[in-house]
Every structure is written in structure tokens, then in C-alpha cells.
Amino acid sequence: GAGVSQSPSNKVTEKGKDVELRCDPISGHTALYWYRQSLGQGLEFLIYFQGNSAPDKSGLPSDRFSAERTGGSVSTLTIQRTQQEDSAVYLCASSSRVVGYTFGSGTRLTVV
């Protein structure tokens, strides 16, 4: 597609439930990133996929968080047993070169 697509755009879930967030990157972009953005906290790196290389998971805050990228394209970020502190906007970006990520509009997650 023309841009990075994320779904859902908004998600309200009960504490303790699992959620899946989807990212559809720009076709042909080999790099894909997940970030979390909380009010006043800036962009927090979560995970990075580059081609067929092992993903850089160094930013995942706990083992409740996991992500996969199937066929080098679509990615899913899964949060298990959600907690209230997981409430944030989850942003996905893709890139094909050293500079210039293209971001999606994000998924606004609210854990109640």
C-alpha cells in the first residue's frame, strides 16, 4: 500500500487480557520497527526486524511482550496479560534505507 497501516486504531481491553496489534508495512521495506509512545515519555523502542536476520528484541519491557513478522511483511505485536501501565500508543514504522522511517498512525491501547 501507499503507507504503513496499523490496526486496530483504538483498542480498549480489560486488565489481564491478551491483545494483538497488527502492522502492515510498505511493500518492499525490509526493516520494521515497533515503538511505544506514552504522554511525556517520548518514543520507546520495542523491537526491530531487518530482513531475515534475528530480530533485535532489546527494547521489549517484559516477557509479556512478543512480536513476529511473517514472510518479511506483516508484523504482529502481542501483549499477554495486559496491565494498566501498558496503556500507550503503539507505533509501527518501516524503512528501506539508512534514513527515513515511515510511521503508521498507531494503535491507541487503553487497559482498564
Add this chain to the structure above:
Amino acid sequence: QKEVEQDPGPLSVPEGAIVSLNCTYSNSAFQYFMWYRQYSRKGPELLMYTYSSGNKEDGRFTAQVDKSSKYISLFIRDSQPSDSATYLCAMNAGNNRKLIWGLGTSLAVNP
């Protein structure tokens, strides 16, 4: 100390003013410097990028990098209400694509 420091503001200016946004950094290996603009409820979008030191101009926007001082700036001339957004600086060493981000500066341009 964070690798990239950016004053979160908020910054409020009248329409037509010149705006100066800045970031400092500590890693001398950084070579690529970027400015992103983020409107409310949208993802950040790349505004400008500069490689190494120097200036780059694009319309009303000018990006400057001073590697000796580890300081980068974004200038907006003749600011417009449509420039109201959060501006984030980002940079990396070029050996991988993971960017290091500033917190972002919130800018409001008042008509």
C-alpha cells in the same frame, strides 16, 4: 544522562515568528541527524535529514548540525499555525538503522 536531550517545551509563538528547536547529544559516532514532525493522533513524519555537519534548507525549514558541539537545530521561518505539532529529533551512527530519539518539543503557532 540520556544520549539525546531535547527540551519538551511547550513553545508558543505568534504567526510569522522564527522558531528555533534544538537537541544535544553525547555520542560522537552519530552521523545521520533527522527531524520528524508529529501531529496529534498521527505517527511522526520525516521532515528533514542531514548527514554529518552543515546546513540543509528546504523551503521555510533549515536544519543545522554542529558536530563539534554535539548540537543540532531546526529553524522554521515565517511560522504558520499549520506548523503547530511536536518536533522530534533523531539520530544514529549509520551502522544500523535503529534511531535514538529526543523526547520531542511541542510547538504552538498562534494566529
